[in-house]
Each structure stands twice: as C-alpha cells, then as structure tokens.
Amino acid sequence: MKPVVHYSAIEGRSLAFWGLLGTFGLFLVLGLGAVWVMEHNGHHVTGMNNQIIWGLPHVFAVFMIIAASGILNVASIASVFGKKMYKPLSRLSALMAIAFLGGGLMVLMLDLGRPDRLVIAATYLNPKSVFAWNILLYPGFFAAVGAYIWFMMERRMNRYTHQIGLFAFVWRLLLTTGTGSIFGFVVARNGYDAAVLAPMFIIMSFGFGLAIYLLSLMATCRWTGRELGDSVVRQLKNLLGVFIAAMFYFVFVFHLTSLYGTENHSFENFILVDGGLFTQLFWIGWVGVGLVLPLAIVYHPSMSKSRAWIGIACAMVIAGGLASMYVIIIGGQAFPMSIFPGFEVSSSFGDGQIASYAPSIWELGLGIGGIALALAMTTFAIKVLPFVPDSLSDELMDPHYTPAKEVEVEAETDAA
Amino acid sequence: MNEQKIDQYRRDFFTKATATAATGVIAPGVMLMQVGQAQARPLDQAASNKNRWGLLIDSNKCADGCSDCVKACESENAWGSGSTDEQKSDAGQKAQWIRTVTLKNKLTSKEHQLPMMCQHCEQPPCVDVCPTGASFKRADGIVLVDKHICIGCRYCMMACPYKARSFIHEDLHDQSPDVPRGKGTVESCTLCVHKIDRGDGTTACAEACTHQAILFGDLNDPNSTISIEMKKHATTQIRADLNLNTGVRYRGI
Amino acid sequence: MFAQPVTSKWVLATTNPANLGVIVKQIRNLFIFLTLSLVMSGSVMADSVGPELKINRANGDKCVLPADEMRKDHMKHLQHQRDDTMRDGIRTEKFSLKECINCHANKDEADKYIPVNAPGEFCQSCHAYTSVKLDCFECHATKPRDTAFHPIVSDKMKAFADVHDAPKTKSMLDTIAAKAGAK
Known part of the structure; x- marks a missing residue:
C-alpha cells in the first residue's frame, strides 16, 4: 500500500521564520502608514487625478483578487477534476486563495475616498452595479473556501470535499468574471469595452495564481526542509506553461478584435506602438517578461529541469501580470475617451489628451502592504494549522514512481 | 478679492437696474425671454417625473474664448475660482463641473467650442455602476451624488462617457450652504438643483450666458421654450450611440 | 499552538461549554448595566451635565x-x-x-x-x-454664506422681472443699460 500523506504545522520557531514574518509585518505596517497619509491628506498626495481615476492600488488589488481565485485552482484540480496528485497541495492552495483575496481587498478598500464608510458598501447595495455583485462575491468566496478548508481538515467532513470544492470552483469563476466585468462593462472607454475581458481575466487568474502558488510551495518546502519531489514541480510547471500559452492566446485575440475595427485603431496604436511607458510595459513587461520568456523557460529542455529557473519563470509571470494590469487599468484610462468622434478636441479637463500619471510612494506602499498581508497571513497560518504536507516526495506523489536511483546506488556499492 | 468683484458686480447691477427702471424704457428689438417656466414647487412637495429638466446648448452661439458659464457655475456652486479650497490639488485633481471644449474639424480645421457638463442621462451609467446607490437620478431627471453614502470608489467616474465627474482630493472648508461637497466623494453638475427647487427656473450657466447659447427648461412640457426650440431645430445628443437619452442636448456640433 | 493561555474570564467562559450558565449570567448583567445606565442618563437632567x-x-x-x-x-x-x-x-x-x-x-x-x-x-x-x-x-458649509451672488442676483432679477415684466438675464440688462446710457 502506498504511504499516506500527512500534514503538519511548520515549527516556526527559528529566527528565520520570525524574521520572515517580521519583514512581511514591516511592509504591512508601512502600507498602513501610507494609507494613513493618503486618508489624512486626501488623494491629492497620490498621483491619481480626475483622468487617472484608478491608480496603482487598483493594479495591485485587481492583480491579487484575480490571482486569489487562480491560486484556488490547484485545489480545484484535485477535488473537482479528481486528480489525486493535487490533493496534498489543496490545503495550501485554499489558504493562499483566502490570503490573497484578503490582501487584495485590503488594498481596494483602503484606497476608497471614504474607507470609514465601508459598512455602507454592505448596507446599501445597488443591485445593478457590477461592483456590488463583487461585494457579495467576496465574502461568499471567503465562506466557500473557508468551508472547503474545514472539510479537508476535518476527517468527518472529508467525504463532502468534492461538493464543497465544486461549489468553491464555480464561485471563483463567478468572482473572476465579476472582477473582469468591472472593466468589461465600462462601455465608455475603448480600452475596456470588451466582453473578452472577463474570460481573459479568468485565464490570467489561472496563470498568476499558479505562478504564485508554485513559487510559494517551493519556498515553503525549501525553508522548512520538507521534501518536494520532481514530479510535483514538473506537473505544475507544465500546467503553468499551458496557462501562459492560453494567456498569450487571449492577449492576441483581444488586440486582434480591437485592431479589426477602425474606431479602435488609435487606441491600439497607443498601446502597441507609441504609448511610451504603456507600450514598453506591454511589449517588454506583459508580452516579454510575462509570457514569452517564462514560456521558453518552462519548455526549455535543460532550464525546465532547474528549480531555480522555474522559480524565475514564476516570478516573471507575476511581474508580467502586474505589468499587464498596469497596461489594462492605467493605459485604458490614460487614452482619451472618444466623446466627439471626428473632431480634435481640447479643454481644460484633459479632453483629447493622453493623461499623465506618476504613481506616488503612498500608492506603491499600499499595494505592497496588501501583498505583505497575504504573505504574512499565509506564513502565520501554516504555523498554527497543518496546511503543508510533511513530504511531497516522488515516492508519495508519482503514481509511476520506481525507486530507480536507490537501485543504481546499490549497484554502485556492489561494484566498489 | 472675489467678494470685491461680486460687490462691484452687484453695485453695477443695481445702478443699471435702477437706471433702467427709472427711464422705464425697454429697448426695442430686445427679445423678451420667457420667464417663469418653472413655477416654484412648494417646499414640502417632492420633485416629480412630470418634469424633466434639461438644457439645450447651441454651440453656434457659444462664443470662442468665452467662459462665463464656467465662471457662473464656479461662483454659484463654490468650486474652482468660486471657492478658496482645493489649493493642494494639482490641475488634474481639481474639480470641474463644467468645462468648455474646443472641437476642431479634422478635415476643415474649423473650430468651435461648447460647454460640457453632466448630461443628466435618462439611463445614467454612473447610476448603474454605483455600488451603494449614492449615484442616483431624481424623479425630475437630475442626476446627483448622495454624498452621505458615497464611499469614494470612483467607479461612476470610470463609467461616465462624458468625463463629467470629479473626485475631491482634499479637505474642503469653503462650501456654499446650498452645495455640500467634501473630501473623498465624487461630484458633478447638479443642474443647479437648489435653484430649481427654489423656483428660479434656470441654472447659473444659462443665466450667465450672454450669448443665449444655453437654454434651460422642462423637456416634458411641450409648451416650454426648450421643447419648442427642439421641435424647430435639429438637435443632437453627445454619444447618442450609447442610447442614454441625455437631458442636455446640443445644436451645431 | 493555537490555544494560547487565555486570561479573560469571558473568553474562558465561552471556550468551555459547561460554562453556559456563566455566559447567560454575564449577558444578563450586561443588560442590567446597560438599562441602568440608560435610565440614569435619562434621569439626570441634561442641564446639569455637559x-x-x-x-x-x-x-x-x-x-x-x-x-x-x-x-x-x-x-x-x-x-x-x-x-x-x-x-x-x-x-x-x-x-x-x-x-x-x-x-x-x-x-x-x-x-x-x-x-x-x-x-x-x-x-x-x-x-x-x-x-x-x-x-x-x-461636506456641509459650517457657516451661513450670503456671498453666493447668483441666487441674490437672480432673486432680485426675478423680483424686478415680476414687477416690470422685464428680461431676466444680466446681458440683457447690460444691453438695456448701455442703450439707456447712449440715449
């Protein structure tokens, strides 16, 4: 009989552990300090203005929210699609999904003009608002994934894991669709008005989520000395490759559709050719660092066998993801709205002009604070509850495992 | 500074008005404007959907370089030059309820200008997207922000096809009692709702336009000047493709 | 790991199901306290405080x-x-x-x-x-403001127009005044 996977909380007493948690905590505190500055002074201290309405905080928040639902994918593959190999990976996946949604929401909520009125967002709901749908979807996600974790950890509830996993999976699709639709339903702006944004956000969530998960898993196993077999890494990195390819496809289709209609030519020209920073971020950040290079790494014959390179590929997907959010969110606003087609327009309110945006340190601080919160939550949670398997060795994880190496070693000893 | 100007203006007004009254002459050839289109509604009566307030803006009459409507709005609603606030905000962060937009024909280079403000749509995208319902449309068609429940998410600004809305980026202290506005909330043209409720029957911009380019009135009343004018002349909505049925209509774009 | 030593009596009570009675008592005490404080605050005449x-x-x-x-x-x-x-x-x-x-x-x-x-x-x-x-x-103004010149002007204009059946806008008044001056 195959050995069973055991989970345990990490020891978490070392200086390194507290150092790590302290570092995350420090960034979180710095982020909250930035919030204090922003809220005390008003948004005039930020780079945001009446043209760039949503700035860097939204880049981080949207990235984290869609990544959160993507992280849950690993668990969904086990419970919904019945892949046994992914089962031991599920608990951490669900935990990080909650942590990243929490971090993303923190950023989103603290960037509000009146975060003190947050409760109003729950007590007054406009049923027609996509944002309000999201406000309902977020707590639903916490509840569903929370219950999912409970069902996985509580032996008596184990048999319902499939059902709750399915529910959480459907919920996460709704959540990402909702997040994508926040932008996709904005008919006024050339850069947003596309139904393809919602499915594109779902595919992006797959990619970002898996990259974050794989990187965190490798770090966790390495720093806690738990074995992580090649078969797990290989499967996850291959899956990452598929997701990157799918993201590539969606980016291609998105811009192809846009390019086809003459009305969007100037917007496409702005993003793809002469948008300055946005064009650079698109080609170098989003396409180069976020798609082409990591795709090359995960399918490269030798690089793809190196954990270091796989880690770099994951980091690239994450960096490219942030760049893609910047291009979509900020670029979509910087490009002037077409209010009077056929005319060259000018005014004191930025009509007809590319809006400029210089993010402030406070916005960056808030965004990084959100990521720090997610990582701190994860780090702390794996210390107090058994989220991480004791071992993810090939022996446990690979159905075709044959202890080939040991045989060789024996043979060598014999020869000696 | 500003108050001095106002006082000066008031003095001028009274002198001239008295002079006119004393001579008792209304110069011939001056067209009489229809007054009292909007009777004052009793204070305790709610705005009703029998009215739909709107503006008809004739960009042919709008004089190049003139910004009287903007100035009037600023002083009436206490933003921009009408208030001592928003000193810390940079140019892109300062509120603008109304602006003049210059349109240049790409083919002929012919330029003309027109004032832009909240278009008071019948189907306002800002109202659709607002998560709390702070963005709302009054029964008489005026689109407003309820700043008591606005959380400052700025989604309405993202959704507005006219860029009509502004966000307040800092603390304010110099508001008009009739026009509350404050940090962290979104605002836009109110169609001088306080003046309408008071029965002024006009807006500050319409009142101040010396070229009669802005006409205020009730789109639901077939006998109002605005309705009559709109029946007589071809008018357009900005971004009519969005099918929002705006309350602000234009001639001569 | 998870169960840190707890010091508060309330937390102790809630963590132990056997202490349900304690909880009920505590809730009751809380109610009595709140009611009493409400009654007290009402009975003390406001003139004497604040x-x-x-x-x-x-x-x-x-x-x-x-x-x-x-x-x-x-x-x-x-x-x-x-x-x-x-x-x-x-x-x-x-x-x-x-x-x-x-x-x-x-x-x-x-x-x-x-x-x-x-x-x-x-x-x-x-x-x-x-x-x-x-x-x-x-958001709201903290003091009365009588400087908002448009309402005042328009009120006067309205009164003026009502009496004299005259035009309402500044420009027309300007025109009229200019013409009157020219004569």
Whole structure:
C-alpha cells in the first residue's frame, strides 16, 4: 500500500521564520502608514487625478483578487477534476486563495475616498452595479473556501470535499468574471469595452495564481526542509506553461478584435506602438517578461529541469501580470475617451489628451502592504494549522514512481 | 478679492437696474425671454417625473474664448475660482463641473467650442455602476451624488462617457450652504438643483450666458421654450450611440 | 499552538461549554448595566451635565423643538430630512441643516461668522464632550454664506422681472443699460 500523506504545522520557531514574518509585518505596517497619509491628506498626495481615476492600488488589488481565485485552482484540480496528485497541495492552495483575496481587498478598500464608510458598501447595495455583485462575491468566496478548508481538515467532513470544492470552483469563476466585468462593462472607454475581458481575466487568474502558488510551495518546502519531489514541480510547471500559452492566446485575440475595427485603431496604436511607458510595459513587461520568456523557460529542455529557473519563470509571470494590469487599468484610462468622434478636441479637463500619471510612494506602499498581508497571513497560518504536507516526495506523489536511483546506488556499492 | 468683484458686480447691477427702471424704457428689438417656466414647487412637495429638466446648448452661439458659464457655475456652486479650497490639488485633481471644449474639424480645421457638463442621462451609467446607490437620478431627471453614502470608489467616474465627474482630493472648508461637497466623494453638475427647487427656473450657466447659447427648461412640457426650440431645430445628443437619452442636448456640433 | 493561555474570564467562559450558565449570567448583567445606565442618563437632567453652549439668542429663543428633544433626536430629524431633501428635493426648513447653521453660527468680534464645528462652538462643544465624530461638515458649509451672488442676483432679477415684466438675464440688462446710457 502506498504511504499516506500527512500534514503538519511548520515549527516556526527559528529566527528565520520570525524574521520572515517580521519583514512581511514591516511592509504591512508601512502600507498602513501610507494609507494613513493618503486618508489624512486626501488623494491629492497620490498621483491619481480626475483622468487617472484608478491608480496603482487598483493594479495591485485587481492583480491579487484575480490571482486569489487562480491560486484556488490547484485545489480545484484535485477535488473537482479528481486528480489525486493535487490533493496534498489543496490545503495550501485554499489558504493562499483566502490570503490573497484578503490582501487584495485590503488594498481596494483602503484606497476608497471614504474607507470609514465601508459598512455602507454592505448596507446599501445597488443591485445593478457590477461592483456590488463583487461585494457579495467576496465574502461568499471567503465562506466557500473557508468551508472547503474545514472539510479537508476535518476527517468527518472529508467525504463532502468534492461538493464543497465544486461549489468553491464555480464561485471563483463567478468572482473572476465579476472582477473582469468591472472593466468589461465600462462601455465608455475603448480600452475596456470588451466582453473578452472577463474570460481573459479568468485565464490570467489561472496563470498568476499558479505562478504564485508554485513559487510559494517551493519556498515553503525549501525553508522548512520538507521534501518536494520532481514530479510535483514538473506537473505544475507544465500546467503553468499551458496557462501562459492560453494567456498569450487571449492577449492576441483581444488586440486582434480591437485592431479589426477602425474606431479602435488609435487606441491600439497607443498601446502597441507609441504609448511610451504603456507600450514598453506591454511589449517588454506583459508580452516579454510575462509570457514569452517564462514560456521558453518552462519548455526549455535543460532550464525546465532547474528549480531555480522555474522559480524565475514564476516570478516573471507575476511581474508580467502586474505589468499587464498596469497596461489594462492605467493605459485604458490614460487614452482619451472618444466623446466627439471626428473632431480634435481640447479643454481644460484633459479632453483629447493622453493623461499623465506618476504613481506616488503612498500608492506603491499600499499595494505592497496588501501583498505583505497575504504573505504574512499565509506564513502565520501554516504555523498554527497543518496546511503543508510533511513530504511531497516522488515516492508519495508519482503514481509511476520506481525507486530507480536507490537501485543504481546499490549497484554502485556492489561494484566498489 | 472675489467678494470685491461680486460687490462691484452687484453695485453695477443695481445702478443699471435702477437706471433702467427709472427711464422705464425697454429697448426695442430686445427679445423678451420667457420667464417663469418653472413655477416654484412648494417646499414640502417632492420633485416629480412630470418634469424633466434639461438644457439645450447651441454651440453656434457659444462664443470662442468665452467662459462665463464656467465662471457662473464656479461662483454659484463654490468650486474652482468660486471657492478658496482645493489649493493642494494639482490641475488634474481639481474639480470641474463644467468645462468648455474646443472641437476642431479634422478635415476643415474649423473650430468651435461648447460647454460640457453632466448630461443628466435618462439611463445614467454612473447610476448603474454605483455600488451603494449614492449615484442616483431624481424623479425630475437630475442626476446627483448622495454624498452621505458615497464611499469614494470612483467607479461612476470610470463609467461616465462624458468625463463629467470629479473626485475631491482634499479637505474642503469653503462650501456654499446650498452645495455640500467634501473630501473623498465624487461630484458633478447638479443642474443647479437648489435653484430649481427654489423656483428660479434656470441654472447659473444659462443665466450667465450672454450669448443665449444655453437654454434651460422642462423637456416634458411641450409648451416650454426648450421643447419648442427642439421641435424647430435639429438637435443632437453627445454619444447618442450609447442610447442614454441625455437631458442636455446640443445644436451645431 | 493555537490555544494560547487565555486570561479573560469571558473568553474562558465561552471556550468551555459547561460554562453556559456563566455566559447567560454575564449577558444578563450586561443588560442590567446597560438599562441602568440608560435610565440614569435619562434621569439626570441634561442641564446639569455637559458643556456650556454658546447660543445666539438674538436669532430667537426657541429651537424648532424643545431642547431636550433636540439633544436626543437632532440626528434622527436631520437624517430624515437629509434623505427627503437629497432624494426628493423636499426642502422644508424646520429640520434643514442649513437653517440650523443659519441660527447657530456665532460671529466673532470682527462680525465674521465662526464655523459651527470650531472648538467651543455650538456643534463642536457637545460633540467634543460626548466624543461623537461630527461628520456633517466634511461636506456641509459650517457657516451661513450670503456671498453666493447668483441666487441674490437672480432673486432680485426675478423680483424686478415680476414687477416690470422685464428680461431676466444680466446681458440683457447690460444691453438695456448701455442703450439707456447712449440715449
């Protein structure tokens, strides 16, 4: 009989552990300090203005929210699609999904003009608002994934894991669709008005989520000395490759559709050719660092066998993801709205002009604070509850495992 | 500074008005404007959907370089030059309820200008997207922000096809009692709702336009000047493709 | 790991199901305490507690409701009025915040209005005493303003127009005045 996977909380007493948690905590505190500055002074201290309405905080928040639902994918593959190999990976996946949604929401909520009125967002709901749908979807996600974790950890509830996993999976699709639709339903702006944004956000969530998960898993196993077999890494990195390819496809289709209609030519020209920073971020950040290079790494014959390179590929997907959010969110606003087609327009309110945006340190601080919160939550949670398997060795994880190496070693000893 | 100007203006007004009254002459050839289109509604009566307030803006009459409507709005609603606030905000962060937009024909280079403000749509995208319902449309068609429940998410600004809305980026202290506005909330043209409720029957911009380019009135009343004018002349909505049925209509774009 | 030593009696009680009785007792005590404090606060006459208020008696000696009702319920009325005004355009004056300010804003030696939320002023003194955040004036004007020239001009114009059946706009008056001057 195959050995069973055991989970345990990490020891978490070392200086390194507290150092790590302290570092995350420090960034979180710095982020909250930035919030204090922003809220005390008003948004005039930020780079945001009446043209760039949503700035860097939204880049981080949207990235984290869609990544959160993507992280849950690993668990969904086990419970919904019945892949046994992914089962031991599920608990951490669900935990990080909650942590990243929490971090993303923190950023989103603290960037509000009146975060003190947050409760109003729950007590007054406009049923027609996509944002309000999201406000309902977020707590639903916490509840569903929370219950999912409970069902996985509580032996008596184990048999319902499939059902709750399915529910959480459907919920996460709704959540990402909702997040994508926040932008996709904005008919006024050339850069947003596309139904393809919602499915594109779902595919992006797959990619970002898996990259974050794989990187965190490798770090966790390495720093806690738990074995992580090649078969797990290989499967996850291959899956990452598929997701990157799918993201590539969606980016291609998105811009192809846009390019086809003459009305969007100037917007496409702005993003793809002469948008300055946005064009650079698109080609170098989003396409180069976020798609082409990591795709090359995960399918490269030798690089793809190196954990270091796989880690770099994951980091690239994450960096490219942030760049893609910047291009979509900020670029979509910087490009002037077409209010009077056929005319060259000018005014004191930025009509007809590319809006400029210089993010402030406070916005960056808030965004990084959100990521720090997610990582701190994860780090702390794996210390107090058994989220991480004791071992993810090939022996446990690979159905075709044959202890080939040991045989060789024996043979060598014999020869000696 | 500003108050001095106002006082000066008031003095001028009274002198001239008295002079006119004393001579008792209304110069011939001056067209009489229809007054009292909007009777004052009793204070305790709610705005009703029998009215739909709107503006008809004739960009042919709008004089190049003139910004009287903007100035009037600023002083009436206490933003921009009408208030001592928003000193810390940079140019892109300062509120603008109304602006003049210059349109240049790409083919002929012919330029003309027109004032832009909240278009008071019948189907306002800002109202659709607002998560709390702070963005709302009054029964008489005026689109407003309820700043008591606005959380400052700025989604309405993202959704507005006219860029009509502004966000307040800092603390304010110099508001008009009739026009509350404050940090962290979104605002836009109110169609001088306080003046309408008071029965002024006009807006500050319409009142101040010396070229009669802005006409205020009730789109639901077939006998109002605005309705009559709109029946007589071809008018357009900005971004009519969005099918929002705006309350602000234009001639001569 | 998870169960840290707990010190609070309340937490101890809740973590142990056997202590259900304790919880019930605690809740009951809380109710008694709250009720008592409510009764007490009601019975102590408000005149004897709280800060001394600067009230401008020149504007009349009576508020729209008796003082103790206003103390207790001013926010209820203001909030009700706020929604009526905001949503429906009902602008009755009795509970209008603007009217509150018109009456309760005091002037300094230089005959300039002092904001009602300045320290020691009508609104602020009570709210500081009770440590209740005063949120109205994030948006609402804190003093009366008679400088908004358009309403005044338009009111006069309207009166003028009503009497003389004359045009209303500034430009026309300017034109008229110019022509009158030319003659």
